[in-house]
């Protein structure tokens with residue numbers, strides 16, 4: 039009663055009693071030996087149902103898919119300092135909009151701005167709910183009722199119903215397409231500039247790759263064009279890679295620092311892709327481009343709460359300290375070396391050596407960056423390949439999803455594949471125990 043509340047407890051007790059009564063009348067219920075037996079059974083059934091009903095639908099899972107920025111699994115797991123800072127603020131008041139020095143009202147937007155300046159090199163920054171909101175807001179603030187010049191090769195669908203041309207129209211901007219799907223030159227942009235032009239927009243086509251006969255102006259060329267005609271240039275970078283990395287899969291990924299130093303007026307990116315922080319949309323650029331964004335009426339609808347600021351600021355501080363590779367899970371997973379993953383995979387496989395239900399072996403495979411980042415490139419990995427001794431691999435995969443916590447894996451060529459690249463080190467032992475304890479149903 040205390041645990042589940044009177045209302046839910048009563049309604050579940052009624053439901054299980056009705057079911058037993060109906061079963062007894064219809065002769066389909068198991069034999070009831072006595073009153074006590076019936077009561078015991080009702081209590082057990084009610085307890086199970088209540089426990090299920092009171093389990094939150096959102097739970098943590100073990101990601102053994104090898105997809106690092108897995109959108110369906112909540113993208114980036116937070117770094118420990120970010121999770122701790124968010125937890126700290128979650129159960130307390132905070133100086134979200136309070137100036138501790140002067141004792142009066144303060145600005146919410148200052149919280150991540152300083153560290154964003156430090157990490158990206160941009161003079162100003164604004165944080166909103168996600169990158170889709172950032173794109174929407176920058177268009178509404180900088181180009182409402184005016185033409186936005188954009189390459190036909192960049193009018194992409196990012197996924198989940200986010201189509202660039204639709205978002206542009208929703209923002210009140212007028213889409214002015216230039217070039218073709220595979221080739222757009224700086225001259226195409228130049229020819230489209232008129233007194234109706236409000237903005238030049240460049241979008242990173244983050245989830246696909248066009249190969250072959252292609253051309254696209256550099257960001258420097260677009261900035262030059264914007265300067266010449268006094269038109270702001272904005273760039274949607276998507277994944278938010280701060281600076282070039284040594285990870286070959288990310289060699290084509292544009293960087294925030296690259297765009298900032300090229301002189302883009304405003305660029306935007308997600309907080310929970312390659313940055314490895316909470317869901318957020320981050321806009322950085324010049325104060326003259328960001329002021330109308332900061333003060334736009336939509337900002338009130340798109341702003342973030344203290345938990346996001348807390349997690350984002352702590353994540354950015356890890357980048358600023360230069361230890362992202364050690365502390366931020368997404369960054370660590372991107373850099374994880376195949377031998378290290380192989381060692382973990384072998385350890386897990388040998389723990390499962392005498393298993394009744396499955397055979398485990400270590401094989402070569404590929405992890406992916408995910409989240410629409412680095413399309414077409416993969417990272418070499420070592421997989422634990424599980425073959426069930428009875429039943430199908432699809433059944434085994436389902437079984438893994440029903441564990442607590444659920445284990446999400448992929449099925450390929452009649453085997454279940456576990457990629458430990460995306461399994462957090464602190465979940466290693468838990469995963470081994472869960473798999474080791476699997477018994478026939």
Ligand SMILES: *Cc1c(COP(=O)(O)O)cnc(C)c1O
Nearest residue numbers: 168169170196242244276277308
């Ligand atoms: C992912 C992505 C978005 C959407 O970002 P969200 O943070 O998911 O809203 C927009 N543009 C590009 C280029 C992206 O890659």
